[in-house]
Amino acid sequence: MIDVTRAARNQRIRLYFKRYALHFVIGGIFLVLTNYLALEIPGRVGLAIEGMQNGVDLAGIKDHAIWIIGLAIGAGIARILSRVYIFNAGRLVEYDLRNELFEHLAKLNLSWFSSMSTGDITSRVSNDVNFVRLLYAIAYLHVINTVVAYALALNKMVALDWKLTLFCLIPYPIIFIGVRFIIHKLFKQTKIVQTELSKISSRVQENLTGIQVIKTYTLEGREISRFKALNENFVEENIKLVTIRGGLQATMTLLSGAGTLVILLVGANWVVAGNLSVGQFVEFNGYVVALAFPTMGLGWVLSVWNRGIAAFDRILEVLFTKPTIEDPAEPVAIPRPAVSGQISFEGVSFAYDQSDAISDFSVEIPAGSKVAIVGRTGSGKSTLVGLLARLFDPQHGRILVDGVDIRDLELRRHRARLGVVPQDPFLFSMTIRNNVRFGYDAQLDDPEFSRLSEDSADPTLKVLAKAGLDQDISSFPQGIETQVGERGITLSGGQKQRVTIARALLVEPSILILDDALSSVDNQTEQEILDHLDEVMDARTTIFITHRFSALSRMDRILVVDEGRLVEQGTHEELLAFGGVYAELNEHQKLKEELEG
Numbered sequence: 315m316i317d318v319t320r321a322a323r324n325q326r327i328r329l330y331f332k333r334y335a336l337h338f339v340i341g342g343i344f345l346v347l348t349n350y351l352a353l354e355i356p357g358r359v360g361l362a363i364e365g366m367q368n369g370v371d372l373a374g375i376k377d378h379a380i381w382i383i384g385l386a387i388g389a390g391i392a393r394i395l396s397r398v399y400i401f402n403a404g405r406l407v408e409y410d411l412r413n414e415l416f417e418h419l420a421k422l423n424l425s426w427f428s429s430m431s432t433g434d435i436t437s438r439v440s441n442d443v444n445f446v447r448l449l450y451a452i453a454y455l456h457v458i459n460t461v462v463a464y465a466l467a468l469n470k471m472v473a474l475d476w477k478l479t480l481f482c483l484i485p486y487p488i489i490f491i492g493v494r495f496i497i498h499k500l501f502k503q504t505k506i507v508q509t510e511l512s513k514i515s516s517r518v519q520e521n522l523t524g525i526q527v528i529k530t531y532t533l534e535g536r537e538i539s540r541f542k543a544l545n546e547n548f549v550e551e552n553i554k555l556v557t558i559r560g561g562l563q564a565t566m567t568l569l570s571g572a573g574t575l576v577i578l579l580v581g582a583n584w585v586v587a588g589n590l591s592v593g594q595f596v597e598f599n600g601y602v603v604a605l606a607f608p609t610m611g612l613g614w615v616l617s618v619w620n621r622g623i624a625a626f627d628r629i630l631e632v633l634f635t636k637p638t639i640e641d642p643a644e645p646v647a648i649p650r651p652a653v654s655g656q657i658s659f660e661g662v663s664f665a666y667d668q669s670d671a672i673s674d675f676s677v678e679i680p681a682g683s684k685v686a687i688v689g690r691t692g693s694g695k696s697t698l699v700g701l702l703a704r705l706f707d708p709q710h711g712r713i714l715v716d717g718v719d720i721r722d723l724e725l726r727r728h729r730a731r732l733g734v735v736p737q738d739p740f741l742f743s744m745t746i747r748n749n750v751r752f753g754y755d756a757q758l759d760d761p762e763f764s765r766l767s768e769d770s771a772d773p774t775l776k777v778l779a780k781a782g783l784d785q786d787i788s789s790f791p792q793g794i795e796t797q798v799g800e801r802g803i804t805l806s807g808g809q810k811q812r813v814t815i816a817r818a819l820l821v822e823p824s825i826l827i828l829d830d831a832l833s834s835v836d837n838q839t840e841q842e843i844l845d846h847l848d849e850v851m852d853a854r855t856t857i858f859i860t861h862r863f864s865a866l867s868r869m870d871r872i873l874v875v876d877e878g879r880l881v882e883q884g885t886h887e888e889l890l891a892f893g894g895v896y897a898e899l900n901e902h903q904k905l906k907e908e909l910e911g
């Protein structure tokens with residue numbers, strides 16, 4: 315994970331303050347006005363008391379009372395407006411930050427997602443962005459409020475009696491040393507709590523996704539205990555945080571109480587000695603009381619600030635991670651009509667981490683040919699697909715489509731001409747129609763993809779028929795408009811696979827890649843679907859990855875991959891005759907089928 319420096323973080327914090335400067339400045343002006351008006355009140359109270367002492371002047375007292383009410387109303391209105399502007403700014407920062415984060419996540423390399431848990435990422439997008447909002451709204455508001463309140467009140471206190479003001483300030487330096495110490499601990503503990511919260515989100519997310527496995531292995535009890543342990547840890551860390559925060563708040567309350575104590579001890583003596591009038595004493599006390607709330611609130615605000623900073627760091631860790639799979643500076647134009655679909659792997663090697671998943675892989679796949687890739691599990695077949703789709707870039711060698719290195723092509727244009735049906739089909743919580751049209755609609759809306767044109771007849775049903783799902787769909791409650799996923803029906807593995815095949819066919823790809831895409835249908839259904847797909851495959855380059863050998867006689871060529879290397883290639887008959895890895899895999903497959911009956 316990227317280390318976020320203090321300078322980089324502060325620069326980012328300033329960026330959002332600058333972006334919504336008008337909101338923050340207007341809010342700040344209303345805060346000044348709030349304090350200015352509120353701090354006029356003690357002076358009026360003092361004058362009213364002086365008036366009483368010099369013989370009761372009811373008309374004068376009424377005047378002061380009307381002033382005090384007017385000032386209180388004015389301060390109240392200014393307070394509301396200050397909050398409207400500053401809280402709105404906080405919401406706008408939250409909106410921007412969440413959008414930026416989501417946009418950046420969409421661009422990050424696939425490998426980054428493998429290194430992070432989904433729960434942790436979700437926690438950053440939801441909880442952490444919210445904590446940053448509070449930093450901009452609550453923390454800014456109270457810090458400015460405290461500074462303004464102190465500046466205005468101290469000014470008035472000094473004007474009234476500078477010696478008494480100095481007495482009031484005596485406890486401050488000592489208490490502030492303690493506060494610095496507490497804040498350091500608070501920051502560390504806040505980060506720990508946020509990490510624990512992420513762990514909880516991750517565990518919930520993982521358990522919900524894997525609920526079927528948990529139930530199958532009757533692991534509910536174990537998972538509940540594990541979750542409890544995680545939750546207990548979270549509570550323990552939170553209790554530590556609350557203790558530190560409590561210490562901070564107590565210190566700030568002590569600070570505000572100290573002022574009142576000084577006033578009572580010193581001020582009262584001076585009143586008795588005749589050095590301070592009762593009116594001045596009350597006025598002075600009014601300022602100290604007015605400062606009590608901002609001082610006490612400062613403890614809480616500092617913890618909101620710290621939590622916001624810790625959350626900002628977690629967000630910036632994501633935002634500062636650079637995607638390496640990006641568009642080239644000057645992409646090579648893809649000719650129209652799209653491509654013929656000739657593929658070359660030239661000495662390609664790729665490692666996810668330490669050891670090579672693909673080693674020195676070279677092959678030529680002619681345009682319009684049907685090529686199968688077979689090999690033992692974990693031999694690197696899906697990795698080859700990932701490399702072709704530029705989900706990762708090879709460390710050595712290059713991949714060319716129609717003679718152009720795919721790293722020199724605009725990503726979306728390159729990917730738009732691939733129709734990839736992944737090993738694990740994924741359907742969104744939407745209707746079957748929208749699931750099938752997922753990539754197609756986006757390309758249709760893009761004027762640059764003129765190769766697709768909407769026929770008057772909906773092509774969705776046509777591709778669903780090609781994928782062999784039309785019969786199943788007619789039995790669904792709302793046919794093609796049936797919702798799937800969280801809000802709808804659950805499709806079988808084979809049905810899901812066929813929806814994703816239809817999704818890939820609809821974009822009319824130049825290169826169709828079926829990565830074990832028929833593993834969940836039976837042999838006969840597979841043959842039927844392949845019969846439907848024959849016409850589709852004839853019109854484009856097809857890469858067909860499979861563990862079943864029944865379909866391989868349809869292929870022009872079969873590539874045999876072992877431990878990331880291309881070890882054999884030829885037709886089904888040639889490879890059987892060769893008697894190598896392919897023949898061995900074929901034997902295994904036969905044996906397995908016999909055993910399964």
Ligand SMILES: Nc1ncnc2c1ncn2[C@@H]1O[C@H](COP(=O)(O)OP(=O)(O)OP(=O)(O)O)[C@@H](O)[C@H]1O
Nearest residue numbers: 428666667671689690691692693694695696697698
């Ligand atoms: N995201 C990843 N991070 C690290 N290693 C990975 C990752 N994905 C795959 N691998 C490793 O790379 C190797 C090749 O995996 P790949 O999925 O390409 O094999 P495969 O031939 O498609 O397997 P299968 O037939 O089981 O689908 C395996 O050793 C696998 O453990």
